[in-house]
Amino acid sequence: xxxxxxxxxxxxxxxxxxxxxxxxxxxxxxxxxxxxxxxxxxxxxxxxxxxxxxxxxxxxxxxxxxxxxxxxxxxxxxxxxxxxxxxxxxxxxxxxxxxxxxxxxxxxxxxxxxxxxxxxxxxxxxxxxxxxxxxxxxxxxxxxxxxxxxxxxxxxxxxxxxxxxxxxxxxxxxxxxxxxxxxxxxxxxxxxxxxxxxxxxxxxxxxxxxxxxxxxxxxxxxxxxxxxxxxxxxxxxxxxxxxxxxxxxxxxxxxxxxxxxxxxxxxxxxxxxxxxxxxxxxxxxxxxxxxxxxxxxxxxxxxxxxxxxxxxxxxxxxxxxxxxxxxxxxxxxxxxxxxxxxxxxxxxxxxxxxxxxxxxxxxxxxxxxxxxxxxxxxxxxxxxxxxxxxxxxxxxxxxxxxxxxxxxxxxxxxxxxxxxxxxxxxxxxxxxxxxxxxxxxxxxxxxxxxxxxxxxxxxxxxxxxxxxxxxxxxxxxxxxxxxxxxxxxxxxxxxxxxxxxxxxxxxxxxxxxxxxxxxxxxxxxxxxxxxxxxxxxxxxxxxxxxxxxxxxxxxxxxxxxxxxxxxxxxxxxxxxxxxxxxxxxxxxxxxxxxxxxxxxxxxxxxxxxxxxxxxxxxxxxxxxxxxxxxxxxxxxxxxxxxxxxxxxxxxxxxxxxxxxxxxxxxxxxxxxxxxxxxxxxxxxxxxxxxxxxxxxxxxxxxxxxxxxxxxxxxxxxxxxxxxxxxxxxxxxxxxxxxxxxxxxxxxxxxxx
Amino acid sequence: xxxxxxxxxxxxxxxxxxxxxxxxxxxxxxxxxxxxxxxxxxxxxxxxxxxxxxxxxxxxxxxxxxxxxxxxxxxxxxxxxxxxxxxxxxxxxxxxxxxxxxxxxxxxxxxxxxxxxxxxxxxxxxxxxxxxxxxxxxxxxxxxxxxxxxxxxxxxxxxxxxxx
Numbered sequence: 001x002x003x004x005x006x007x008x009x010x011x012x013x014x015x016x017x018x019x020x021x022x023x024x025x026x027x028x029x030x031x032x033x034x035x036x037x038x039x040x041x042x043x044x045x046x047x048x049x050x051x052x053x054x055x056x057x058x059x060x061x062x063x064x065x066x067x068x069x070x071x072x073x074x075x076x077x078x079x080x081x082x083x084x085x086x087x088x089x090x091x092x093x094x095x096x097x098x099x100x101x102x103x104x105x106x107x108x109x110x111x112x113x114x115x116x117x118x119x120x121x122x123x124x125x126x127x128x129x130x131x132x133x134x135x136x137x138x139x140x141x142x143x144x145x146x147x148x149x150x151x152x153x154x155x156x157x158x159x160x161x162x163x164x165x166x167x168x169x170x171x172x173x174x175x176x177x178x179x180x181x182x183x184x185x186x187x188x189x190x191x192x193x194x195x196x197x198x199x200x201x202x203x204x205x206x207x208x209x210x211x212x213x214x215x216x217x218x219x220x221x222x223x224x225x226x227x228x229x230x231x232x233x234x235x236x237x238x239x240x241x242x243x244x245x246x247x248x249x250x251x252x253x254x255x256x257x258x259x260x261x262x263x264x265x266x267x268x269x270x271x272x273x274x275x276x277x278x279x280x281x282x283x284x285x286x287x288x289x290x291x292x293x294x295x296x297x298x299x300x301x302x303x304x305x306x307x308x309x310x311x312x313x314x315x316x317x318x319x320x321x322x323x324x325x326x327x328x329x330x331x332x333x334x335x336x337x338x339x340x341x342x343x344x345x346x347x348x349x350x351x352x353x354x355x356x357x358x359x360x361x362x363x364x365x366x367x368x369x370x371x372x373x374x375x376x377x378x379x380x381x382x383x384x385x386x387x388x389x390x391x392x393x394x395x396x397x398x399x400x401x402x403x404x405x406x407x408x409x410x411x412x413x414x415x416x417x418x419x420x421x422x423x424x425x426x427x428x429x430x431x432x433x434x435x436x437x438x439x440x441x442x443x444x445x446x447x448x449x450x451x452x453x454x455x456x457x458x459x460x461x462x463x464x465x466x467x468x469x470x471x472x473x474x475x476x477x478x479x480x481x482x483x484x485x486x487x488x489x490x491x492x493x494x495x496x497x498x499x500x501x502x503x504x505x506x507x508x509x510x511x512x513x514x515x516x517x518x519x520x521x522x523x524x525x526x527x528x529x530x531x532x533x534x535x536x537x538x539x540x541x542x543x544x545x546x547x548x549x550x551x552x553x554x555x556x557x558x559x560x561x562x563x564x565x566x567x568x569x570x571x572x573x574x575x576x577x578x579x580x581x582x583x584x585x586x587x588x589x590x591x592x593x594x595x596x597x598x599x600x601x602x603x604x605x606x607x608x609x610x611x612x613x614x615x616x617x618x619x620x621x622x623x624x625x626x627x628x629x630x631x632x633x634x635x636x637x638x639x640x641x642x643x644x645x646x647x648x649x650x651x652x653x654x655x656x657x658x659x660x661x662x663x664x665x666x667x668x669x670x671x672x673x674x675x676x677x678x679x680x681x682x683x684x685x686x687x688x689x690x691x692x693x694x695x696x697x698x699x700x701x702x703x704x705x706x707x708x709x710x711x712x713x714x715x716x717x718x719x720x721x722x723x724x725x726x727x728x729x730x731x732x733x734x735x736x737x738x739x740x741x742x743x744x745x746x747x748x749x750x751x752x
Numbered sequence: 753x754x755x756x757x758x759x760x761x762x763x764x765x766x767x768x769x770x771x772x773x774x775x776x777x778x779x780x781x782x783x784x785x786x787x788x789x790x791x792x793x794x795x796x797x798x799x800x801x802x803x804x805x806x807x808x809x810x811x812x813x814x815x816x817x818x819x820x821x822x823x824x825x826x827x828x829x830x831x832x833x834x835x836x837x838x839x840x841x842x843x844x845x846x847x848x849x850x851x852x853x854x855x856x857x858x859x860x861x862x863x864x865x866x867x868x869x870x871x872x873x874x875x876x877x878x879x880x881x882x883x884x885x886x887x888x889x890x891x892x893x894x895x896x897x898x899x900x901x902x903x904x905x906x907x908x909x910x911x912x913x914x915x916x
Contacts, residue, residue: 422907422911423905423907493903498883498884498900499876499879499880499883500880500883500884500900500901501900501901501903501904503856503859503860503863503876503880504839504897504900504901504904505904505909506863507784507839507842507843507859507863508839508906508909508910510782510783510784510863511784511788511839511842511910512812512909512910512912513782514782514784514785514788515788515809515812515912516912517782518788518809555864555868555872555876558872558875558876558879561879562875562879
């Protein structure tokens with residue numbers, strides 16, 4: 001279709017332009033002729049093959065003319081190239097979505113690898129040596145953590161915990177099985193005599209086992225990339241994804257174990273036993289480190305009410321430190337990161353402001369998205385870079401063995417697991433789990449880390465790893481979507497949770513706990529209940545600031561839903577129509593005397609008389625004027641409160657007030673609303689807004705972005721109002737507490 | 753399961769009385785412990801014999817998915833509908849077939865205790881009824897209850913694997 005080709009042409013042109021830029025600057029260093037600069041041009045490395053080192057020493061070129069325009073690439077080379085790569089990644093992401101049908105057929109990861117191949121090919125084609133971009137350090141310390149943190153922070157805790165047993169069995173036992181099966185059989189194949197086996201037979205058993213352990217780990221990045229696009233149901237998603245996260249511990253232990261053995265060359269039973277112990281140490285230690293940092297972060301966030309601007313930074317820093325600390329001790333960094341994110345989330349979100357929450361979410365999504373893109377592109381580039389050593393037997397046997405091992409492993413384990421599960425895993429589920437075992441960049445980086453001295457066959461390994469990765473990502477990645485459709489696997493349910501579901505779910509939780517008590521059976525619910533009680537009694541008091549610590553989850557959820565709805569109404573109606581939320585609250589109060597017109601989500605706005613509309617408009621105009629006055633100059637330390645949010649708080653208070661009034665018509669609230677049901681917008685309500693206006697104006701100077709409860713100027717009021725005053729504070733903080741499942745639909749907007 | 757029954761029946765009368773249930777500390781702490789107890793004592797009796805005990809607990813057996821095909825599912829006490837019916841009856845104390853606002857408020861009050869103000873409870877109950885109440889009778893009937901929970905996996909939630 002014409003628009004498609006035009007946009008494709010546009011992105012193609014963009015691409016071409018960009019490539020030209022890249023090439024120009026690659027060669028630009030050749031033309032760096034420092035006419036009058038006193039810089040020292042040291043010989044550059046691979047990028048500028050053939051470049052002459054212009055060495056000006058300490059010439060003081062006072063006689064020459066002052067350079068008006070000077071070309072100095074060296075100083076900015078490294079940041080420049082990094083930016084170029086990131087820019088390339090982002091442009092690619094843009095480009096794919098401009099092409100309409102491509103993203104439906106081919107998963108993004110495949111396209112990115114192809115792009116990487118192209119870029120690598122171009123660089124090689126121009127005679128330059130391809131930069132070793134897939135540096136393991138870069139990968140493990142910069143590219144991987146954002147993705148894992150993003151996954152850990154937004155991990156749906158409930159399904160994860162419910163299926164933890166299954167996930168652990170798949171991760172630990174499954175990976176072990178895969179590693180030994182592939183490694184062992186590969187060794188056997190290598191020993192069998194053919195002509196080429198002379199090379200292969202040099203590969204020792206330990207090397208094969210190490211190779212097996214590298215290749216057997218399901219990769220979280222690849223799984224995320226592919227599974228996000230196919231939207232399968234939550235159970236399967238969490239099973240495969242959880243497995244890919246938790247098997248990191250196994251991989252780390254096996255890798256170090258076999259590397260040790262290969263280096264030293266002696267295997268003893270003691271070492272094997274120590275290996276088993278070290279597995280527990282690695283896994284549990286990683287989790288412990290993560291939990292520790294998570295608690296620290298939660299505790300820190302308790303005190304950030306005065307410096308809202310740097311709140312997100314704490315989250316990121318503590319998580320990254322958790323990762324690095326775990327890596328110091330060779331513990332599982334991934335598990336530390338996941339534990340840190342999952343532990344800190346409920347408490348941090350209760351403490352931080354709404355804006356910080358949005359910031360954290362956006363930044364995590366952004367970084368993880370860019371990281372993922374870069375990883376796949378680099379994978380493509382590294383493929384071109386080599387060095388390769390293609391050995392038909394080895395590679396094909398590896399691929400086949402990986403597939404076979406995975407299938408056998410999944411089927412066998414499911415058979416055992418199903419004996420303990422309430423909801424059994426069907427054959428379809430098993431197929432998807434087996435098919436979703438994608439390998440990715442972690443395997444490649446681990447292979448890259450192998451030292452040449454211990455592993456002369458390093459290139460064979462690398463080639464095989466890359467082939468397996470390509471196979472799984474391309475073949476399995478591309479076909480999983482049609483297969484999911486074909487097998488009619490249950491898809492993810494997109495709907496939001498309603499308040500009913502919350503109430504009933506909690507009710508059922510209590511019910512089940514009671515039944516379990518009767519049965520004397522300390523099941524799932526019992527421990528969950530105990531944990532909740534412990535959490536409420538001790539932990540929340542420490543880690544959550546102020547009022548929120550006592551708030552039950554249901555209330556938080558309810559407030560959040562109301563807020564969301566109010567925000568939606570505001571956004572859909574635009575500024576003038578803000579009172580559309582208000583008359584509907586009127587309708588809510590009138591529900592009791594007469595039946596409502598429609599259920600809550602599709603509230604029909606009842607017809608107001610002309611008078612009331614006029615009053616509403618007047619109030620609104622005054623409100624808007626006031627918010628405009630409040631906007632002051634912006635400086636980095638004082639973010640101005642969002643006028644919408646203040647308006648919402650007013651709305652909310654009005655609503656609460658109306659409720660209040662309805663219940664206690666006799667109470668005496670002189671400066672506040674004297675509202676009767678018939679006309680909620682009496683002129684008196686304007687005074688309410690006045691109060692807020694002044695209060696907020698006074699406080700904004702000092703506080704920065706703070707949702708200050710309007711309760712301050714009302715100290716002189718009667719105590720019966722103190723409760724209501726606290727409500728808006730709770731309400732505003734509530735904005736930052738989405739709860740894991742309520743976020744699902746919002747996350748959808750960020751997926752590529 | 754008879755062993756379980758016997759262990760609960762402290763005075764060995766062959767049937768359970770309310771004190772036996774109350775002896776379970778966990779149940780006392782449970783916000784809806786009282787209601788659960790009452791569910792066992794059907795129609796005004798104050799003792800529970802073994803068969804009714806088993807009958808009630810049978811609601812919590814894990815549902816066997818494969819049996820769906822046979823069409824005999826509705827009869828099984830552990831089917832989804834029966835589980836939901838049991839839960840519904842726990843809400844509906846006066847057994848009029850509907851959860852009125854007052855009943856909902858009672859449940860909410862029990863679950864949330866003293867941590868919430870009365871208005872908040874009212875708002876929540878209000879909203880819950882608005883969302884679920886389709887025939888506008890200001891109460892939640894069993895069908896509406898079922899509908900509002902159609903996305904939740906009741907089979908998993910209301911199953912105790914011990915009871916297979």
